Amino acid sequence: MLSVRGLTRRYGDKMVVDHVSFDIPAGMMTGFVGANGAGKTTTMRMIMGVLAAQEGESLLNGVPLDRDARSRFGYIPEERGLYPEQPILDQLGYLGELHGLSRREATASASELLERFDLLDRAKAKLDSLSLGNQQRVQIAAALLHRPTALILDEPFSGLDPDAVDSMVDLLRERCSDIPILFSSHQLDLVDRLCDHLVVLQGGRVVAEGDAEDLREGGDILHRIVTVPDAGWLRGMPGVQVLDVDGASALIRLEDPSRAGTIAAQAVARGELTEFNRILPTLSEIFREATR
Numbered sequence: 001m002l003s004v005r006g007l008t009r010r011y012g013d014k015m016v017v018d019h020v021s022f023d024i025p026a027g028m029m030t031g032f033v034g035a036n037g038a039g040k041t042t043t044m045r046m047i048m049g050v051l052a053a054q055e056g057e058s059l060l061n062g063v064p065l066d067r068d069a070r071s072r073f074g075y076i077p078e079e080r081g082l083y084p085e086q087p088i089l090d091q092l093g094y095l096g097e098l099h100g101l102s103r104r105e106a107t108a109s110a111s112e113l114l115e116r117f118d119l120l121d122r123a124k125a126k127l128d129s130l131s132l133g134n135q136q137r138v139q140i141a142a143a144l145l146h147r148p149t150a151l152i153l154d155e156p157f158s159g160l161d162p163d164a165v166d167s168m169v170d171l172l173r174e175r176c177s178d179i180p181i182l183f184s185s186h187q188l189d190l191v192d193r194l195c196d197h198l199v200v201l202q203g204g205r206v207v208a209e210g211d212a213e214d215l216r217e218g219g220d221i222l223h224r225i226v227t228v229p230d231a232g233w234l235r236g237m238p239g240v241q242v243l244d245v246d247g248a249s250a251l252i253r254l255e256d257p258s259r260a261g262t263i264a265a266q267a268v269a270r271g272e273l274t275e276f277n278r279i280l281p282t283l284s285e286i287f288r289e290a291t292r
């Protein structure tokens, strides 16, 4: 588990990251979301040590990160960081060496990843001769080639088409299933689909954090109820807020969710109850609620 404890950064008088603490559990994809300027990139830079924290620290399994521990991480920085005008395989080989691999190991690992992305025949090409999506794949290859102990990925999916996102996620799940992964994103549909754990930042502070299922269970739970012939009777029920009725089907919010059984029993007594489902909020809805 990677943990962030009290990380703080000001620029002049402006507090940009304000005593931020959260966990990035191993074996999970942790989504890091927040509006532009919320402080995600600044936090990730402090975790990676490329920007000094003014207060606080980051720890891996309880041990504060030092240069050595960070050199085993994989990082995609916001500004990317590969050289546009240099051949791809040369760069990856050099980077692998920086991460402690021999040149031969680095080249073998880079070639394997490039092959996986169907880019091996472009290994000698300059990075900027590739499409943006393929450049992004090379960035991912650079983050993965030394079998990292944790991944810090700043907007790794931006600019990728849906198939490319899927193949990237398959690769992450396959090769990094037991390490902490933190990725920032503005694509809430992706966050909904990919996250096992979520951290929501607003104005430099954590406003929601937790496992996806716990957050959803603790959010605004609705019920879809279908009663034949008509669900209109629910409107008069105390403790039931009817959000929408369409003939036999209604979307309701219960003031006291533990009364769901009573409502279901009344529906049965009145006629035919054909459906009664809990509808958990999506992570996008949790994000919107937390940042309202």
Ligand SMILES: Nc1ncnc2c1ncn2[C@@H]1O[C@H](COP(=O)(O)OP(=O)(O)OP(=O)(O)O)[C@@H](O)[C@H]1O
Pocket (backbone or CB within 6 Å): 011, 016, 034, 035, 036, 037, 038, 039, 040, 041, 042, 043
């Ligand atoms: N070097 C700097 N000097 C002054 N202010 C800075 C500096 N770097 C970042 N900031 C400010 O810190 C705030 C947080 O920026 P940061 O890039 O961390 O946010 P973010 O959540 O990653 O945003 P985005 O989603 O747009 O990438 C912003 O208001 C930004 O203008």
